[in-house]
Amino acid sequence: DTGVSQDPRHKITKRGQNVTFRCDPISEHNRLYWYRQTLGQGPEFLTYFQNEAQLEKSRLLSDRFSAERPKGSFSTLEIQRTEQGDSAMYLCASSLERWTEAFFGQGTRLTVV
Amino acid sequence: SQQGEEDPQALSIQEGENATMNCSYKTSINNLQWYRQNSGRGLVHLILIRSNEREKHSGRLRVTLDTSKKSSSLLITASRAADTASYFCATDGDTGGFKTIFGAGTRLFVKA
Numbered sequence: 001d002t003g004v005s006q007d008p009r010h011k012i013t014k015r016g017q018n019v020t021f022r023c024d025p026i027s028e029h030n031r032l033y034w035y036r037q038t039l040g041q042g043p044e045f046l047t048y049f050q051n052e053a054q055l056e057k058s059r060l061l062s063d064r065f066s067a068e069r070p071k072g073s074f075s076t077l078e079i080q081r082t083e084q085g086d087s088a089m090y091l092c093a094s095s096l097e098r099w100t101e102a103f104f105g106q107g108t109r110l111t112v113v
Numbered sequence: 114s115q116q117g118e119e120d121p122q123a124l125s126i127q128e129g130e131n132a133t134m135n136c137s138y139k140t141s142i143n144n145l146q147w148y149r150q151n152s153g154r155g156l157v158h159l160i161l162i163r164s165n166e167r168e169k170h171s172g173r174l175r176v177t178l179d180t181s182k183k184s185s186s187l188l189i190t191a192s193r194a195a196d197t198a199s200y201f202c203a204t205d206g207d208t209g210g211f212k213t214i215f216g217a218g219t220r221l222f223v224k225a
Binding site for chain 2: 035041043099100103
């Protein structure tokens, strides 16, 4: 197992375009998290999945953001009609149990121009 | 808003010295975790301390937790240049939610 992987590592897009990121968690982990991190700040929680169920969403997750985890394995995060304020590092993490250590991917750095 | 707040925001020390970082939080917790992040990379879990624990050690790391003061500290002993990174505390509230809340981090620079 190579850990949590995220794809792509970098994405540059024009304002107004849609983007989709993928996260592959550690295979036996049924808990998956998405975070957003801007420069100089800590990660901000976006959403949480337990298996395929999305159990919690942050108010940061506007209508332009949607996340799925269709078969309880990989997850996708889509941002529609991107804005410059969406530029950030998007981090995915997975864990085996609730309130245990989370393993993070390397992140997808999004730049909206 | 972030629940965990780290102090100091930045710390610069010489190799071999000890580094202490503090974290304060606002609500009751089930556990508190510390993570490290090298520039532009993902976070690496360092240590988890549960709310009924007061101190925990892992190698050169020592974490304390004072739930009465809603605070935690991370001590890195005999620091190395490779310890240069940002350090974050993270808390899981006991409100029944699922999210882990991170602070803004302490940026540690260890000079060789």
